[in-house]
Amino acid sequence: MPGDSQPRGTGTAAVPAPDADGGPRPILEAEDLTKHFPVHRQGRADLGRRRVVHAVDGVSLALYPGQVTALVGESGSGKSTVARLLAQLFPASAGTIRLGGQRVRARRGRSFRRYTRQVQLIFQDPFSSLNPIHTVSYLLRRPLRLHGYARSTAQSEDGVARLLAEVNLTPPRQFMEKFPHELSGGQRQRVAVARALGARPAVILADEPVSMLDVSIRLSILNLLQRLVTERNLALLYITHDIASARYFATSTLVMYAGQIVEGGPSETVTQQPAHPYTQLLIASAPDPERLEAVAEAAATGEPPSLVTPPAGCRFHPRCPHAMDICRQAHPPRSDLGAGHWAHCWLHTEQGGAC
Ligand code: SF4
Numbered sequence: 170m171p172g173d174s175q176p177r178g179t180g181t182a183a184v185p186a187p188d189a190d191g192g193p194r195p196i197l198e199a200e201d202l203t204k205h206f207p208v209h210r211q212g213r214a215d216l217g218r219r220r221v222v223h224a225v226d227g228v229s230l231a232l233y234p235g236q237v238t239a240l241v242g243e244s245g246s247g248k249s250t251v252a253r254l255l256a257q258l259f260p261a262s263a264g265t266i267r268l269g270g271q272r273v274r275a276r277r278g279r280s281f282r283r284y285t286r287q288v289q290l291i292f293q294d295p296f297s298s299l300n301p302i303h304t305v306s307y308l309l310r311r312p313l314r315l316h317g318y319a320r321s322t323a324q325s326e327d328g329v330a331r332l333l334a335e336v337n338l339t340p341p342r343q344f345m346e347k348f349p350h351e352l353s354g355g356q357r358q359r360v361a362v363a364r365a366l367g368a369r370p371a372v373i374l375a376d377e378p379v380s381m382l383d384v385s386i387r388l389s390i391l392n393l394l395q396r397l398v399t400e401r402n403l404a405l406l407y408i409t410h411d412i413a414s415a416r417y418f419a420t421s422t423l424v425m426y427a428g429q430i431v432e433g434g435p436s437e438t439v440t441q442q443p444a445h446p447y448t449q450l451l452i453a454s455a456p457d458p459e460r461l462e463a464v465a466e467a468a469a470t471g472e473p474p475s476l477v478t479p480p481a482g483c484r485f486h487p488r489c490p491h492a493m494d495i496c497r498q499a500h501p502p503r504s505d506l507g508a509g510h511w512a513h514c515w516l517h518t519e520q521g522g523a524c
Pocket residue numbers: 445446447483484485486487489490491492493496501513514515516
């Protein structure tokens with residue numbers, strides 16, 4: 170594995186300096202990130218055939234300070250696995266992660282703690298991500314103590330109050346001694362955001378942060394995250410199945426299908442001029458009462474493939490209305506479409522266009 174020869178530990182990742190050409194440098198990068206899970210049968214690895222789930226294959230991405238990057242795809246496309254790999258919750262099968270330009274591999278102990286000080290993960294379900302036996306005050310005190318930002322009771326209380334105010338849970342005293350079950354879903358997710366902020370991270374990985382909340386409060390949580398990105402110069406990975414919210418919320422958008430990223434670029438371009446047929450399908454499937462015909466058409470185009478035996482060539486070919494012979498034979502290369510927009514699709518290559 171590429172990471173094996175590298176020193177363990179993360180060191181300190183300061184916010185990166187501008188590039189030589191004055192452009193921003195990414196704070197967190199992944200290159201060719203791959204995760205294959207062994208298939209188990211009756212509790213034992215199926216060693217005879219070495220079958221694996223190709224959860225993530227060759228994913229590369231870069232997160233920049235002060236920017237939101239959306240990672241969009243259907244359920245089971247591998248988005249959450251990418252977030253967990255970036256959070257170092259489990260090791261990659263191959264590929265590289267760099268934080269502040271330094272290659273990292275931090276799975277336990279002090280190096281993992283140093284890494285989590287920089288990179289925080291917010292889970293989809295605020296009901297299960299907050300321990301129900303602890304008060305809000307306890308849950309928020311913990312990162313402050315763990316990362317050395319509060320040493321006394323007074324410092325802790327002050328820090329907790331500031332975190333609550335930062336996520337608009339005011340007056341803070343009204344929330345400190347509550348247990349998670351005494352809060353609404355939106356309030357719980359705000360506490361989860363506050364807990365992540367307690368580490369003073371440079372990067373937040375938000376895995377479907379609003380999908381379990383009432384529609385009426387989703388926008389307010391997204392607005393909160395947007396404000397924090399600006400005020401704290403955070404790099405935010407926003408994982409979602411809702412491509413419409415990516416346009417509203419993210420600077421750039423990456424589209425993931427069956428473990429691979431198939432299209433990327435500025436959110437406005439990707440959502441308004443999608444180049445990959447899968448992105449077009451996602452947009453057609455987005456709820457819009459004025460496009461019921463398109464929804465019906467999209468619904469008729471099948472299911473994601475098995476990731477144990479993914480289709481050869483382009484993984485989308487069994488569902489693609491434009492599939493050609495070459496699509497079934499070879500993985501499409503990346504085609505740059507201008508202004509930072511790109512796609513992996515034979516339609517956008519000379520070779521595929523000639524078929
Ligand atoms: Fe469709 Fe072929 Fe493009 Fe894949 S490469 S999305 S099958 S046209």
